[in-house]
Amino acid sequence: MKHEGLPSTPISFYASAKEALANTQLRRNMGKATQTIRAKRASVVSEMPDWEALREAGRAIKERTLRHLDDYLLQLETAVQAAGGHVHWARDAREANQIVTRIVQGHGAREVVKVKSLTTDEIGLNAALAAVGITATETDLAELIIQLAGESSSHILVPAIHKNRAEIRELFMRTLGVSDLSDEPKALAAVARAHLRRKFLSAPVAISGANFAVAETGTVCIVESEGNGRMCLTLPPVLISIMGIEKVIPTWQDFEVFLQLLPRSSTGERMNPYTSLWTGVAPGDGPQEFHLVLLDNGRSGVLADTIGRQTLNCIRCSACLNICPVYERTGGHAYQSVYPGPIGAILTPQLVGVDVAGSLPYASSLCGACYEVCPVKINIPEVLVHMRARVVRKKQAGLLSRLDPENVGMQALGRMFESPLLYEQAQRLARLGQWPLVRGDAISFLPPPLGGWTAMRDLFPVADQTFREWWAARNKT
Amino acid sequence: MQIALFITCFNDTIFPQTGRAMVQLLERLGHRVEFPTAQTCCGQIHFNTGYQREAIPLVRHFVATFARYQVIVAPSASCVGMVREFYARVAEVSGDRRLAADVAALVPRVFELSEFLVHKLGVEDVGAYYPHRVTYHPTCHSLRVLHLGDAPLRLLRKVRGIDLVELPNAEQCCGFGGTFAVKNADTSMAMLGDKLRCVLDTRAEVCAAADNSCLMHIGGALHRQRAGVRAIHLAEILAATE
Structure with a gap:
């Protein structure tokens, strides 16, 4: 199954889940992976006596930020510009892709390296670049795997979670021209490393997402595990970062809360291996040209809805995916969106509308496990039911659809x-x-x-x- | 104490034995039980499926039926969860302030059976005798909406003759989810399949829970498979005596 970014034509979770559920290898891979990561998360969260207070702090900061989002975004813009960066505002995917393409073409680049590609997946950037002859190479190991396989992501954080190492070995042997490869994770990583190192050194432009951007100083942050991010963010002379407008946080003090919540919730680590922070450009050090693209793409609409807006609290940790009994069994592709799992079931229909994604809010037994683990306390069951009500209202507004059994x-x-x-x-x-x-x-x-x-x-x-x-x-x- | 039974529509219709057990149990503990016969459905089916406007008259009806009772007890964590967590939202959707006020006044008087016994009455030993091997499935709404914690288990541990065995991976959803079980039947079954394996692994002869809705799902599959395990509501175990 392959999806491109966000769905644009009506999708049926029922049909795609039925197909996914029949795949016994997928069931085995997903069950094993989610159970492992759930146990890791539970263990590092249990070490924190103030975990509930941290969650509440995370929620409160996000709520306050969203209430004054316009102010913080303008503050961020000013700070980034003052530090020598450029800021671009993109209303939708098309605008964002045009902005990025223009910058890359302006440098005559035919090749770019990418890290933290979720938001760029949302807007379909790779396809837009390919259309004008620019090759984008994914550098997160899992992103690279699905790019080589010609597939799409099935998880926010571990996009290749649906594949096991035997399948990855076979893929690398087929696509990277290596023979005699074992399926040991170390050997697989070494092959990817050698492949990527050449790209890091040659690509003139890097494109990244962003985990956070601190409004008071204009500092952008990426947390990662593999070091590929550090390479992308420091080696190529030009850096373009694309972030959803909800990723801004007001101050460094707020940042402290999220740096405790995010790694424990996502990878089940106390601290992620690499935390990169940069403020504009610094002469002689790292990229000499920095562009920040602020992406709306439906987020202002989400913000306008009093119940739905908590969806924008999301820090993309994927704890809700890992705990979800539905996601564990269907995998991410069944959601047919770059945002799968419980968060996807509420975010996708809010971004693209219930005419397209109206089946997703029903892809849940409302068991509430997602709400319990969410580090920013998004009441996902509440929003699911809210979205279902939107589906029903739409149905009842149509003359024929009212006759639905x-x-x-x-x-x-x-x-x-x-x-x-x-x-x-x-x-x-x-x-x-x-x-x-x-x-x-x-x-x-x-x-x-x-x-x-x-x-x-x-x-x-x-x-x-x-x-x-x-x-x-x-x-x- | 005077207790009004909120029996819930599917217990009334499909599982009357659970209601009878409630009556037997509460009367044995010395309480006077009443059954307001005007009661129908709390509106959860409608609300959870997205039919919020259609839930409004059902909330009104529930409020009118139970307004005059001081203590209302139900053998369903899920239906009590609906009342406690979502009635205020339905009232908000209705735009009727009077209804919102009535809901706010009524909600604190509605209890799930095990929380009522353990937290309100402070009773754990209800004098029950049940000589069977039992595993307890904590339903999602009892765990994560009502936060019953170990109240049901505390009651079960005091039952004489019981062989209570722990259910592996107990906190994961069984896959019921109301209309989810029909709308996404395949996913629901995949979840249920794993729950059944856990239940069967315990070698229990009875799977108990605080919700007959989830038990209808688990028990319906056990019945289909002729698994030799029955699904029984907590109230029926607590009502059983020598």
């Missing part, structure tokens, strides 16, 4: 529950009507749309004596 059924059910009399009649009717379906003490077959239930589960029928009938009989005697 679910809507008709829910209306009837609602009217029945409003009246105790109708409800009791319905109980009796169901008891009478169910007899062709009841075999022994259970129902093993139901017609569509309820057939999904009986595909694997029996259903217990309406009782011979409901509780209220028992109660009435008991009080009579």
Whole structure:
């Protein structure tokens, strides 16, 4: 399965999940990987006596920042410019891609290296660059793997989480021209390292995402594990960083909170191996030209919604993916968006609309595990239900879509529950009507749309004596 | 104490034995039980599926039915979770301030059975006898919406004759999720398959929980597979005596 950035045509989670669930190797890879990372996270989080207070601080900082987002973004712009950087504002993916392409072409570059590519995946930057003959090389190991495989990411942080090392060995042998390669992680990393080192030294332009940008000084930050980020951020003479407008934080003091929350929530580490921070340009040190692209691409719309806006608290740690029982089984591709898992199920439909991504808010059992681990306390179940309400309102606004069996059924059910009399009649009717379906003490077959239930589960029928009938009989005697 | 039963619609209709067990248990503990017969559904099905406007009259109906009772107890963490966590939101959607005020007044008086026994009454030993091997599945809404903690387990540990065994990976969702079980039936089944394996690994003969909704899902599959394990609501175990 392959998706490009954000979906633009209607997607069906049901259909793509069905396909993914049938892949037993995927199930095994996902189960193993998510269980491992969950255990690591739980262990490092349990070391922190003030974890709940940190989460609350993270949430509060984000909420305050979003409330004054315009001020902080302008402050960031001024600070970046004062430090010798250039700031660009992009309303949408097309504008952002044009800005980046223009800069790269302005330097006559045919090749760029990339790190932290999530936001650039959102806008489809690689395809836009390729269209004008510029080759982008992903340098995060997992991003490189999926780029070589011609696939798309299935996880925010570990884009190749769906692949095991035997599959990666086979891929490297096929695409990087190496033979006699073992599937030891060290050997695989060494091959990628040799391949990437040549790119780091030759590419004239680097393109990065950003984890945070501190408004008071104009400092941009990237946290990473492999050192490829440090290479991208220091070797090429030109650096372009693209960040969603919600990534700004006001001060360095706020930064302290997030640097404790992020690594523990994402990779399950106390501290990530590389934390790179840069402020504009410094003569003789690192890139001599720095561009910061501030991307909206639907975020202002999210901000306008009082319940939905907490989605913008997200620091892309992926703890919600790793804990999600749905994601663990379907993998990321089933969500058909660069943002999979629980956060994707609320972010994607807010960015592209429920006409396109209306099936995603239903891709959850509302178990609440995501909310519990979220380091910035995004109440994902609350937003899921909020988005479902948006789907239903849309459905009810259409003349034909109003006749959708679910809507008709829910209306009837609602009217029945409003009246105790109708409800009791319905109980009796169901008891009478169910007899062709009841075999022994259970129902093993139901017609569509309820057939999904009986595909694997029996259903217990309406009782011979409901509780209220028992109660009435008991009080009579 | 005078206790009003909020029996919930599917317990009333499909699992009346759970309601009868509640009555037996609470009366044995010396309380007077009432069943307001006007009650129907709390509106969770509608609210969780996105039919928020349709949930408004059901919330009104619930408030009208239970307004005059001081203590309301239900054998469902999920339905109590709906009332406690989301009724205020429905009232907000309705734009009716009166309803919002009524909801705010009523919500603190609605309890799930195990939290009522352990936290409100301070009872752990309810005098039950249940000589079976039992594993307990903490449902998502009892864990992460109501935060019942170990209240159900504290009750079960005091049951005489019980062989209580720990469920591996207990805190993971069974895959029910209301309409999720039908709308995304395949994913729901994949989750359920793993839950069943954990249940069967315990070699328990009974899988217990504080929600018959999840048990309908787990028990429905155990029944289909003729697994030799039954799903039983916590209330029925607590009501059982020698």
